[in-house]
Amino acid sequence: MTTQTPSSGSHRKHAAVWAGLTTGLSVILLALLMLFISPSLLSGPRDLGLGVVGPQDRADSVSKTLEAQSPGAFVVQSYENAEDLEQGIRKREIVGGFDFTDPDMTVYVASAGSTAVSGTVSNVGATMAGSMGQTAEIVDVVPLPSGDPTGVGIGGLAFPLVFGGIVPAVAFRSMLSGQRWWIFAGLTGFSVAGGFVVAAVLKYLFGSIEGPLVPVAASVALGIAALALPLAGLNECFGTKGFTIAAMSMMFVGNPFAGISTSAQWLPAGVAMIGQLLPPGAAGTLVRSVAYFDGVGGGAAALTLGIWVLAGIVLWFSGPRISAAKARKEAALATV
Structure with a gap:
């Protein structure tokens, strides 16, 4: 009769964890490759x-x-x-x-x-x-500025926009824990400041825009707020899980589907539609419109960003009520 030693049982457990992690991480890696590379491979002229x-x-x-x-x-x-x-x-x-x-x-x-x-x-x-x-x-007919003839400046906005929306939501919540009004003021204030910083760099350092600074700054600020406020609001309502899922969606879907460098028309139809409904893609479209076309073609993008901002505000101010309702429900269950 054979007996299983604690050592052999531990090895089997570790082997199962190793196999599960290896498989799971490989699937995630494959998904990321598909998300970031497929849109480029399948892109091209469409309608x-x-x-x-x-x-x-x-x-x-x-x-x-x-x-x-x-x-x-x-x-x-x-x-x-x-x-x-x-x-x-x-x-x-x-x-x-x-x-x-x-x-x-x-x-x-x-x-x-x-x-x-x-x-x-x-x-x-x-x-x-x-x-x-x-x-x-x-x-x-509408050329790029001589300082940025390839359009690299605006074309590279996707990651800064996502960064500008996610990181402040984490930083202000961590540094001003419990100070809801200060956190909200920090997020809105950073959105405005970040918009002007990005626009100033595009105009004066990269030469990517030649027109007025304020419309571009306002567009970038709206894009940052459309990311930061909903993320902060989801954290208020659903905690870290809500924030994490939304932040990962913006990073791994909103970023590659934005089409900022090529325009949404260059992406596959389904990808383009999803990208333009998310803040990074909408912000890129709005910035390009106000920077080069006097705002023409940016109305839908501005409306999309406005809806995201409004949703973030509603979530933010609904957070305490949702938390209180959860606490009452948990207390009622505990007394049963």
């Missing part, structure tokens, strides 16, 4: 508005050609003249366009909207011009 100067039959011909080359990539519409086409780009009705009225083709783009999109439109235009024995002249 991009493209204008064509000329009669409708010319636009139809271009549309058929592009659909054959890149199915689902472009939606073509006709414009009477180049001035109307440029105005359509500034109003963000389209991302670019082609003008065939001159002997050589003119390709209109807006690199400030997305360098990935403008580069694609430029390449498609050059290829089409070459097939007709023409050359393509590129006109950048």
Whole structure:
């Protein structure tokens, strides 16, 4: 008859823990790879508005050609003249366009909207011009500033926005424990201060924006508040678990799905929709809109951020009531 020694039982327990952790962490690593890499691998032109100067039959011909080359990539519409086409780009009705009225083709783009999109439109235009024995002249209707010609400044906002929303919620709660009004004031004050710091760096250090500072600062501040206030409110209502789940969602879903560097139109449809409903993606869209397009195209993003801020305020002020209700319920159960 054999007996199991305490040592062998301990080894089996440790082996089971080792196997479980290894498997679980491997699954998490795989999920993170999918979340951060898949959107980039699956990205590309999708339903991009493209204008064509000329009669409708010319636009139809271009549309058929592009659909054959890149199915689902472009939606073509006709414009009477180049001035109307440029105005359509500034109003963000389209991302670019082609003008065939001159002997050589003119390709209109807006690199400030997305360098990935403008580069694609430029390449498609050059290829089409070459097939007709023409050359393509590129006109950048809304260019990026000369200090940041590749758009790296605004394109890199995703992580600072997420950081600016998560870390203050932890820091003020830790340093001002129990001081609810001071914590709330700290979060709102940091949102404003952080917005101006980021905007000032983009404007004066990186040269990423050339227009007024305040609209960009206000957009960044709204983005930070849309992260910080809901996270703090969830912690008030549901404790550390609520905060942790929300913070991880923003970090591991909101961040890679934001599409700030390429624009949401470049991401897969489902990913783009999710990203624009979360604060990082909405904030990136709003900042780009106010920085380069006088706010055009940023209305939905501003509304989304406003809803997040309002939700955070409601959660914050509901926290004490929810905590009191939980305490009463626990006390009632204890007396049974």
